[in-house]
Amino acid sequence: MSIDDLEKIYKKELALFEGLLHSNNLAIIILHEDASIRALNNPSFEIFHLPKDNLEGKRLGDVFPGELGVAVENIVAECKLTQSPAALEKQPYKDEQKTVFIEIKAFPVIRQNVLLGFLISGEDITERLELERQNKEGEKFRLVGELTAGVAHEINTPVHYIQNNLKYLKSVIDELTSFLSNKNTEEFQHMKMLIEDVPDAVNQSIEGIQRISGIVRSMTNYSHPGTIKPEEFDPVTAIDDAIILSSNEWKKVAKIDFIKPDTKIMLKGYSNGITQVFVNLIINACHAIKGKYKNDLSNDGKIVIKVDFNNECLRNELKIQFSDNGTGMSEEIKDKIFEPFFTTKPIGKGTGQGLAQVYSCIVKSHKGKIAVDSVEGEGSTFIIHLPLLTGES
């Protein structure tokens, strides 16, 4: 074979190598055996946030940003030691605005038992994680929804007849009391005393049963299978439902003050999602209040929900303010709270999914906006704007 032939073959092989390297949207870096960079493709710069220089011959630890460099050097070392692939499955990287998650794998390149180098691949998996989270959440909601609908249905029937019977009892007692009040013998006086407290007991029972009936109504609203298409709904009812459904969380921790608008407003969207948003905000507020007052919960916790037209915006937006007087948060934490999986709570307590649902529902599903104001040690206010898609009615 002549030198010319060899050169042709070499050029063809090189072209194939280059083609393989650049023909996909995974980040790919090829390393020499000493782990210095041999070649890399364009997506690498973006996905790994590398400086746009000539990086050939450089070490990964010197070109990768911050801690990521150490982590990648480590998996290459592991890969070299074990001569088998190693991976960083969910590596967070903080961008200017948000954290992205990267999956990084290192493969040893071995031919005839000789280690020739390494291949590093990288993929931005932020969207995939978010989709997985949404799917998981959707599945959870569906199951909870089905259960709730069943329970609500079961409770509904006995509640109805207790309610009817109590009303009947009340009418009998009223009649009996008025009958007895006209009689004056000792026996009648005794009877009168006996039944004196009965009307109060019956009234209290009626009140109780009305409360149960309200809870059942909220459960039924919430467990109604979420619509695929947006539907008209009353956001005030959706928030009322959230307040009732989360009462077990806030009752011992805080008082809720819900300031409603004067006019009835209808939104177009997903009422279950909005109810869930407020359940999540209430739970977070309770955690923050508990965090601040620790065991001293002598009624200092306060949550204020205010629904209003946003006058500055010619009334085409609904403005919802949600405030608590809990721990508040630092600027650093505030920057990250809407990221999926971000939590400052211990394992088992926090999942970091509450505000990710809030963000996804308000911003993505309803094309609204959400912002947060917070002073550390004093409390937080979440400000939500939702477009009035159908106007007032």
Ligand SMILES: Nc1ncnc2c1ncn2[C@@H]1O[C@H](COP(=O)(O)OP(=O)(O)O)[C@@H](O)[C@H]1O
């Ligand atoms: N009302 C609040 N006051 C103070 N910090 C909050 C509040 N709401 C959310 N946070 C912070 O945001 C983080 C993320 O909240 P979230 O997404 O609901 O996840 P989780 O509640 O599971 O931690 C919390 O861990 C907490 O640090």
Ligand SMILES: [Mg+2]
């Ligand atoms: Mg939460």
